[in-house]
Amino acid sequence: MSKMPSIQERALGLVRDHEARAVAMEPRFFLQRGHLTAPAPVWKYVEGAVKSGADLVMLDLEDSIPQGDDAALAAGRANGVRALTELDWGRSLRFFRPRGIALDPGFEDVRAVVTGAGARLEGLVWPKAEGAAEIALLDEAFDATCAIYGL
Numbered sequence: 788m789s790k791m792p793s794i795q796e797r798a799l800g801l802v803r804d805h806e807a808r809a810v811a812m813e814p815r816f817f818l819q820r821g822h823l824t825a826p827a828p829v830w831k832y833v834e835g836a837v838k839s840g841a842d843l844v845m846l847d848l849e850d851s852i853p854q855g856d857d858a859a860l861a862a863g864r865a866n867g868v869r870a871l872t873e874l875d876w877g878r879s880l881r882f883f884r885p886r887g888i889a890l891d892p893g894f895e896d897v898r899a900v901v902t903g904a905g906a907r908l909e910g911l912v913w914p915k916a917e918g919a920a921e922i923a924l925l926d927e928a929f930d931a932t933c934a935i936y937g938l
Contacts, residue, residue: 826851827863833870843880846870848896849887849914864896868903884912888921894928902936
């Protein structure tokens with residue numbers, strides 16, 4: 788009969804697993820004085836936010852698009868990719884916020900922006916997560932997108 792690992796052994800195993808997945812991050816990801824959120828469907832606001840010099844600029848697809856407005860959604864995705872690939876962000880961190888799982892269960896916002904912007908995107912802010920399972924599903928969708936498109 789095999790002996791069940793102790794709590795300490797299981798905890799150390801979790802620590803090892805965490806350390807194996809850890810990603811080194813630049814200090815600027817930890818020290819931010821100002822975050823600026825801009826509605827992605829409105830280019831003049833996107834451009835102004837990027838030029839603002841804020842420590843972190845987040846292009847928003849979640850709160851800035853009325854539900855069911857496909858034109859605003861398409862403009863928001865296109866503006867996000869355009870801003871990430873064409874504009875000079877200076878030292879600003881480049882983030883976007885997709886619509887949440889209730890409005891975008893296929894993670895199409897993530898797929899469109901990640902594949903369009905590639906490594907120019909530095910992060911995303913997931914809205915209103917309801918639990919760990921939702922984040923795990925987002926992680927799976929993100930990893931699958933990156934694998935398909937070689938990112």
